[in-house]
Amino acid sequence: MNERVLITGGASGIGLGLAKRFAARGDRVAICDADGAAVARVRAEHPAFIAAQADVTDETQMEAFFADVERAWGGVDVVCANAGTGGPAGRIEDLKYDAWRACLDVNLSGTFLTCRWAARVMRAQGSGLIVITSSTAGLFGYPLRAPYAAAKWGLVGLTKTLAMELGPVGVRVNALAPGAVEGDRMDRVVAMEAAAGGKSEDEVRAQYVKGVSLRSWVNVDDLADMALFLASPAANKISGQVLAVDGHTETLVP
Numbered sequence: 521m522n523e524r525v526l527i528t529g530g531a532s533g534i535g536l537g538l539a540k541r542f543a544a545r546g547d548r549v550a551i552c553d554a555d556g557a558a559v560a561r562v563r564a565e566h567p568a569f570i571a572a573q574a575d576v577t578d579e580t581q582m583e584a585f586f587a588d589v590e591r592a593w594g595g596v597d598v599v600c601a602n603a604g605t606g607g608p609a610g611r612i613e614d615l616k617y618d619a620w621r622a623c624l625d626v627n628l629s630g631t632f633l634t635c636r637w638a639a640r641v642m643r644a645q646g647s648g649l650i651v652i653t654s655s656t657a658g659l660f661g662y663p664l665r666a667p668y669a670a671a672k673w674g675l676v677g678l679t680k681t682l683a684m685e686l687g688p689v690g691v692r693v694n695a696l697a698p699g700a701v702e703g704d705r706m707d708r709v710v711a712m713e714a715a716a717g718g719k720s721e722d723e724v725r726a727q728y729v730k731g732v733s734l735r736s737w738v739n740v741d742d743l744a745d746m747a748l749f750l751a752s753p754a755a756n757k758i759s760g761q762v763l764a765v766d767g768h769t770e771t772l773v774p
């Protein structure tokens with residue numbers, strides 16, 4: 521395809537999975553990530569990628585990363601605003617304000633900065649696709665995870681609004697809503713929720729499957745399949761949508 525694809529939080533998990541799949545179909549890939557060691561691994565394993573250590577909440581670092589990408593490519597075709605963090609788990613009356621703010625900063629404000637740059641570039645070129653990673657937590661109430669759910673619902677508002685602002689100039693904006701994805705991150709989330717809810721990790725894992733019609737977790741390639749579809753000509757009339765890749769979540773209530 522030879523498209524120019526930028527992915528935030530691209531040094532591990534879903535972001536790295538997307539990066540590999542876009543690269544495998546012949547696209548140029550740029551990733552940024554706050555984790556310097558993970559970025560170094562990406563540089564070693566994928567020398568063709570542009571890979572920068574940059575925190576999506578740091579305007580200066582992000583401006584520098586975006587400027588490098590613009591200098592190298594002169595534009596961008598696909599931006600995956602993927603960087604996110606799980607935030608704290610607990611009853612709202614016990615949550616710390618700092619933890620709330622940190623969760624909103626990465627998931628919501630970091631995505632704002634990424635989309636602001638993408639919109640400037642894509643409006644000027646009259647084309648482009650933005651894919652924002654929300655979550656099934658952006659579609660349902662999610663007990664004990666209020667900051668994360670609030671941030672991911674916020675991303676749905678951002679998606680719908682940017683699709684309206686940018687649609688007239690030929691830019692599509694959609695959100696991905698992954699269910700529980702097999703991998704390190706969900707291992708950490710399960711451990712955190714088990715501790716917060718006084719349950720075993722096995723009980724928490726069973727809860728996730730029980731609330732899903734297909735009774736299964738999702739894997740990174742399921743999400744990459746959807747991202748590649750959105751970036752294909754077959755999806756050229758799809759904008760403003762929140763596309764759940766989750767086996768059909770019925771509830772996040774334990």
Ligand code: NAD
Nearest residue numbers: 529532533534553554555575576603604655698700701705
């Ligand atoms: P992950 O923790 O494996 O990867 C996230 C990456 O983002 C990491 O490399 C991390 O270093 C990076 N990152 C975190 N904060 C950052 C920041 N401030 N600036 C730049 N990079 C930062 O998690 P993942 O599962 O790959 O999650 C990717 C996205 O998918 C997130 O937005 C997450 O909320 C969302 N999501 C994940 C799941 C799941 O089950 N894993 C489910 C629904 C939604």
